Amino acid sequence: MSRAADTRARGFLAPYRALDLTDQRGLLAGRMLSQLGVDVIQVEPPGGSAARRVGPFAEDAPPGANSLYWSAYAAGKRGITCNLEMPEGRALFLRLVARADFILDSADVGVMRRHGLDHGNLSLINARIITVSMTPFGETGPKAHYADSELVVWAAAGALYPARDHRGVPCRISVPQAYLHGASDAAAGALLALFARHRTGRGQHVDVSAQASAALTTLSTTLAAAVGHANYQFPREVPGKKSSLDLSGSGSRTRRSKWPVRDGLLELHLGMGSASGGSTNKLFAWMRAEGALPDQFADWDWVKLPARVLANEISAEQLDAARAAVGGFLARFTKDELGRAGLEKGILMAPAMTVEDLVKSEHLKTRSFFETVHEQGRPRTLPGRFAAGRNRGFVPLQPAPALGAHNAEIYGPLGFSAEALGALRSRGIL
């Protein structure tokens, strides 16, 4: 179904078109814009985008068509092939640039310039063009040409350092995240440049560094050394030790906030102090009502507990005993039971959801969050619109394009017949 035939919402950004040259390091940016109605045309080399070779992989499709990374983040886009290594390919691409608003790329630094596709050159064809480059470390600076991988960018962003496993080793999130932070920032950067264009009539270039983007995930702890806050970032966790009291209530060091329950894990930060002691008091009231609160904790007020700990009225051993009592109590329940109890009693706790739990979540079902599209008949279920509410901003997801699926649809209006396109294909240009 072409967009023109789609009579449903056209999206907040319906007037615009993007040419998307990104690989797995930037694929998400165009996906986000497409969900808001931008006509995003994914431009792939004739052999297919490198992102088509990124896992996880489905078992119901052949290699090249089985990347679920591609399914997820190329969804909503149209797809064409174009060989930018060849002058004829570049000439063809430039004809599309004339009618585009955004060019998205995640090539290594210098590649776009080498192809004559840097902003300066493209703006000669279309002064209104907005070019957005997503690179691991940014386009300038001594590390601009660094060899990159997600883990390495995560390490450079400061995101790896504070997340420690049970042996104290910095540990990444098992699903690569760094480039997604950069790509989602790039989508915002593209729109900021669009607002500037509304005023000036001119496009410009946007430079997004995944390293800088991923740094947001450190809760600003990476700035500690800039203000002389020593030993802030990763205080050694000694239970009950004064210096390790986390009074924020946010449970930012989540290793100690995992509680095994009957069918999985519960997330609950046993907070004290004004920010979250009240929640712990509610948990203890529940334990008391269920006859599960040992007498020694009967008079504990978790809001006021920090003062008692600091005054040595409460020992590390007592805190550990309280944790043990909580652990024993929670272990009686399922995630679902605890999730509902938390909601009813106002206790800050949540089941640690698996992807299976997410797909089966009643809450997400009620909100119609997941959408299922079909890639040549194969169903693909994906997270859908990223804002609900009273708005006509989002369009339904479309399946990620097969390689060159829209060549005729997009090159045709430029005057290419089916035979001409066939010839371009056989010469390796498409």
Add this chain to the structure above:
Amino acid sequence: MSVRPLAGLKVLDMAWVVAGPVIGRALADFGATVVRVESSRRVETSRLMGPFPHGKSDVQQSVLFENCNAGKLGLTLDLSTSEGKAIARDLAAWADVLIESFMPGQMARFGLAYEELKELNPGLVMLSSALMGQTGPQAMMAGYGNLGAAMAGFQMIVGSPGELPIGPFGPYTDYVGPRFALVALLAALDHRARTGEGAFLDVSQAEAGIEFLAPQIADYCATGRIACCQGNRDPAFAPHGVFQTRGADAWVAIVARDDAEWLRLAQIMGGATLAADARFATLERRKANEDALERRVADWTATRDGEAIEAELQARGIAAHIVAASEDFVRDPQLTARGHFVRLPHPLMGETVFESARYRLSDTPAVYERSAPTFGRDNTYVLREILGYPVARVAALEAAGILV
């Protein structure tokens, strides 16, 4: 001064902690007038969190708060009073954009529900950021981003296989939510500029987080596989790990992205012998012998300096970087060369520091006009200049204890 993309945009920012305020911060960087409303009595969480200058806790010197609120005007308001609510309502009538992150229902109790405000201000774009969104059976779930991370699937996918997961650092969905929210908000504003239509945007921080697991959602639905903890390993690369280096708590991340890179790495670490070791010749072999492979890398890194390793491997095109602690991060030549750290005068700190905008626009870059507000810093400006209240009314509000 260059054109500012969002000059003239009027924003009422009633968000707190991280997920909400980060949105308004970006708007301020690019020229919007952002009025951040808060209470000095019920101090918002990010002010309670560090880092703080020299480690000395002070709710008016939190670097986290600075990082999320630089560039905004600050108004302190007692929203439990009818006068306080009336001021917020006046600001909502003035604003193009209202951002809030209270529990669902709280804005209605303030008399600031979207349905009411759009009568007052039909073009208003209101963005509500909540843990689970505004609707659905779990909408009233309270909590910080660590619970958002649990509800988005992230607490189960950080850690080593077979061990209790450790979860991501901090309130992970607080870092993801604002990126999606900002894009939706800017898109709504572009639409409004063409049509005059306002919008209500209901952003669920958990849902935004799940967008970052979209391939894993698709994978479960297509194959039944459930994403789980892999330590630092990755099915597509080996070695792909974090290794201890010389010094206290010092680490380096190293990845060989293909067989050719492994050969170069092997040459550096163990010469021709290691490069010829059949156990490691292909990705498949390296995955099969990954424990031995990682021990080999770890032995090599243990006695070396992390930055020297990074330089040596990068010179040969191998992906490597030290695991940056704060001390490393603030003196990273890449970040400093790109102006990542912004310093501005601050009345209490002398100088504040925050991170620059994550979008470097070539012609209309971010401009940093002011530090994050101390309590009530801009009360007079907001009430007199923006809302046009007479001097006597401002004085009366002050005297009545509304502006706290």
